[in-house]
Amino acid sequence: MIAPDPSFSQKSMHAIIIRMQATDNVAIVANEGGLPAGTALGAPHGDLTLREKVPQAHKVALVDIPQGAAVLRYGVPIGYAKADIPAGSWVHERLLDMPAARELQGLPMATVKRPTPEPLTGYTFEGYRNPDGSVGTRNLLAITTTVQCVAGVVDVAVERIRKELLPKYPNVDGVVGLEHTYGCGVAIDAPEAPIPIRTLRNISLNPNFGGEVMVVSLGCEKLQPDRLLPPGSFRNIPIRQPGESGSSASEQNDDKLDVVCLQDSAHIGFMSMIDDIMVTAKRHLERLNARRRETVPASELVVGVQCGGSDAFSGVTANPAVGYMADLLVRAGATIMFSENTEVRDAVEQLTSRAATPAVAEEIVRELGWYDQYLERGRVDRAANTTPGNKAGGLSNIVEKAMGSIIKSGTAPIAHVLSPGNKLSREQRGLVYAATPASDFICGTLQLAAGMNLHVFTTGRGTPYGLAECPVVKVATRTELAKRWHDLMDVNAGRVADGELTIEEAGWELFRLLLDVASGKKTWAEQWKLHNSLVLFNPAPIT
Amino acid sequence: MIAPDPSFSQKSMHAIIIRMQATDNVAIVANEGGLPAGTALGAPHGDLTLREKVPQAHKVALVDIPQGAAVLRYGVPIGYAKADIPAGSWVHERLLDMPAARELQGLPMATVKRPTPEPLTGYTFEGYRNPDGSVGTRNLLAITTTVQCVAGVVDVAVERIRKELLPKYPNVDGVVGLEHTYGCGVAIDAPEAPIPIRTLRNISLNPNFGGEVMVVSLGCEKLQPDRLLPPGSFRNIPIRQPGESGSSASEQNDDKLDVVCLQDSAHIGFMSMIDDIMVTAKRHLERLNARRRETVPASELVVGVQCGGSDAFSGVTANPAVGYMADLLVRAGATIMFSENTEVRDAVEQLTSRAATPAVAEEIVRELGWYDQYLERGRVDRAANTTPGNKAGGLSNIVEKAMGSIIKSGTAPIAHVLSPGNKLSREQRGLVYAATPASDFICGTLQLAAGMNLHVFTTGRGTPYGLAECPVVKVATRTELAKRWHDLMDVNAGRVADGELTIEEAGWELFRLLLDVASGKKTWAEQWKLHNSLVLFNPAPIT
Ligand SMILES: [Ca+2]
Ligand SMILES: [Ca+2]
Ligand SMILES: [Ca+2]
Ligand SMILES: [Ca+2]
Ligand SMILES: [Ca+2]
Secondary structure: OOOOOHHHOEEEOOEEEEOOOOOOOEEEEOOOOOEOOOOEOOHHHOOOEOOOOEOOOOEEEOOOEOOOOEEEEOOEEEEEEOOOEOOOOEEOHHHEEOOOOOOOOOOOOOOOOOOOOOOOOOOEEEEEEOOOOOEEOOOEEEEEEOOHHHHHHHHHHHHHHHHHHHHHOOOOOEEEEEOOOOOOOEOOOOOOOHHHHHHHHHHHOOHHHOOOOEEEEOOOOOOOHHHHOOOOOOOOOOOOOOOOOHHHHHHHHOOOOEEEEOOOOOOOOHHHHHHHHHHHHHHHHHHHHOOOOEEEEHHHOEEEEEEOOOOOOHHHHHHHHHHHHHHHHHHOOOEEEEOOHHHHHHHHHHHHHHEOOHHHHHHHHHHHHHHHHHHHHOOOOOOOOOOHHHHHOOOOOHHHHHHHHHHHHOOOOEEEEEOOOOOOOOOOOEEEEEOOOOOHHHHHHHHHHHOOOEEEEEEOOOOOOOOOOOOEEEEEOOHHHHHHOOOOOOEEOHHHHOOOOOHHHHHHHHHHHHHHHHOOOOOHHHHOOOOOOOOOOOOOOEO | OOOOOHHHOEEEOOEEEEOOOOOOOEEEEOOOOOEOOOOEOOHHHOOOEOOOOEOOOOEEEOOOEOOOOEEEEOOEEEEEEOOOEOOOOEEOHHHEEOOOOOOOOOOOOOOOOOOOOOOOOOOEEEEEEOOOOOEEOOOEEEEEEOOHHHHHHHHHHHHHHHHHHHHHOOOOOEEEEEOOOOOOOEOOOOOOOHHHHHHHHHHHOOHHHOOOOEEEEOOOOOOOHHHHOOOOOOOOOOOOOOOOOHHHHHHHHOOOOEEEEOOOOOOOOHHHHHHHHHHHHHHHHHHHHOOOOEEEEHHHOEEEEEEOOOOOOHHHHHHHHHHHHHHHHHHOOOEEEEOOHHHHHHHHHHHHHHEOOHHHHHHHHHHHHHHHHHHHHOOOOOOOOOOHHHHHOOOOOHHHHHHHHHHHHOOOOEEEEEOOOOOOOOOOOEEEEEOOOOOHHHHHHHHHHHOOOEEEEEEOOOOOOOOOOOOEEEEEOOHHHHHHOOOOOOEEOHHHHOOOOOHHHHHHHHHHHHHHHHOOOOOHHHHOOOOOOOOOOOOOOEO
């Protein structure tokens, strides 16, 4: 239903217009400054010429649209013609009756049936295979923390590990303190407290950390280490103590949590805390250092996609290219997550209709309904209506805006839905709706918890976003941004608007780049060591 | 009403018992392991001996308490005797009828009249006087950020400023990136959004930053620089451009916000952003470096007090010593803030009765009532009842627990109440109730926004808490902790429980230490560079 239609992303004379799907009766003018009246749209559109000036990123009618008929973009109705709209007209929001924002009742549930596309085989990357079968794209020592109280101490320890230990373990890519603001001074028994707690737990288990878990705890915090990581929730590689024989030691230690507790009475003075963290880190670094990349199928990718700092071209170039990439990943048997509740909410029926089963559609409704209530409780209006800036950018309404975000998900059926903070099982593959807030950092943090080993981020205005935990591939929507931020943007999807590249080509380029980055190629954010904070989603009050 | 009674904090034979106020009819056994039946309590208590074993930190009846009579600790009823309690008995919670948790109606409003104590004159410290009259205890360059998006870039810039620029500006103590997780992906027009926004604004104006304001912004964030710091909210020291004559330049520039916007079209590549931040920082470092400490009266201190990682001795040693210090600060004309809504809530009538005026009492009720509703909205039970651990530690009920926290405020009338995120004016001196959550980091962040230039933090279990923005003096409640964490705890109030020091002496020691630290003496957290995160109080949803 929202398949990009690459054959229409092409340059004809000087006019560059982009239609998202073959059934669309409108297309977007990509030319800078828009196009004047009389411009011929060229080959695929026969002898169509513009009846009036159409600004950049705004819509043009490709056929006569009679009064009352649906204006179709992304293959869905984004409004209904108030009067006849002749082909070649500028289709702006004043010509349209808006479709009402959808309530969560009476939605089409798993109604779209689509032939399963041919599997994509033979694509591989060089990754770190973990004991649980998952695959890391980086080999990182993560230090889990239970509470903000320990963050200052962990920062000092991480700095020393970086300087004094990492040079001795050349196969380890880095060390990350998993710091956060949760753990105490929070309503830890509130109905929603499980969300931040499981988020922290599951981030500790991210495939990029090799299954090694070490924790720095204060001692008196509400979030005790065994509440954060209860027995059975993790499985360390067996720790062999000096002198112990192999097998018995393994059995004893593989579910014992490796905790440095600062309030432990054995700690005399600050340096004893640092030394203890260093000694513990060393144990895990030894094992991480023994790991080697091996060839694994592309199906081991767990990719989270997101957009932020969006512009009028996000839904035209970068997001459709990511959508095409998403379809390739699904065909390759990989996992691809899209998210951002408030951005998809106004086109909810596109999600429920694309659900693989009615049960999956129900889960979508449940997650978005829960989020509606969360916003209501905070007395925030759910309807994220288009802003004046959006309209100036050519977005007629909230459905069109939501479709520009949803198109990142491509065309595959939605196979699974994930609640915030939960982790995907190895069996949950294909296209996943990971229900998260749209906030870039909260969404990224929740996708890390879900098990993401590669992050793709599209941006039109530009953001230097980066994560210490996982590579972030940044995709620019416009060539101007890609050129100006030449050493921050990894891919320029703006070439689609320039008529240099089809969406299909951009999607393939992204797919191939993902395999390279997963194999170790550094992103720009990694080159510059740009690391944003983990930000937990805590819907419960603090105390 | 809750004056510590130092004459009773003394060693008699081997028994060490601590009475908080002369009107109390119970006292606390401080001896490790408690005291056995038959122990003579010694001098001030006549020939009183224990009728039974009393555990450490538990209460002993100093006089016969008849059935129905109030058991007084901190000068307030913490319960009523269920039966006659003879002098020398262990007074545990099973002997008491609990006073009901107070609702917010019918409270005593500004009922306590207390003679104004003699002003304390002649105490001074060496501080940095700011253009607005406020005084810094440190000379720091702060880089304000509008949004988490810029944090990775600011981290890189701060590191370079530290290494390349600070050595050239020896009078500047450090550089701080004011990073946070607000700014975008938040409900910025929600009813409570002004709280995090004004918090960030007012932190930028903290006296330790010398009135220099520079901002790093992304460009497309919801929290735009001029919403964060609107004209008139700040006043830079005039920026003189090369070639400009003095006075006209000053007038032009003193309310122009100094912003580095990463999305600015002038930025070509990552390094141009870093360079721009460095050049901007230099301008402010030049002026900060010209500042010198000068002798100022103790009345320029703005001290925030807090407790965290509390134990049974927090309300017996460290908090009463801080309370005595608070009284000294008030007598010296300084400002002293106490906070932590959920910890004081159950003894609200102690606060309202101590309010300087009925209007101040009303403000206390309004703030705590608002907080009750905030917790209810999140479906969290307001009543922070004593835990089993509290009872084992000798705290009979929620009022007694709250009094152990409130005693940090000493005995002065509550002169002002501050809503979260607001800044004290120069006229708001004396004892202030700054209404904040109890969370250590959120409370500290809000006290920084209020204008705190010195932080005092008491702890029984131990926390390595530190702030980059302001010195934190840490006070241990027990000698064992103070000895074990000898290079993290700045003061050992445990000597009060050891019978080595009276509360009065400990309070004076703290007061004198504050003047030293305000003058430049480093705290342990500063020595080790232990810096916890700023954590904003955002009661509104994220999006
Ligand atoms: Ca987005
Ligand atoms: Ca986002
Ligand atoms: Ca406290
Ligand atoms: Ca606290
Ligand atoms: Ca940090």
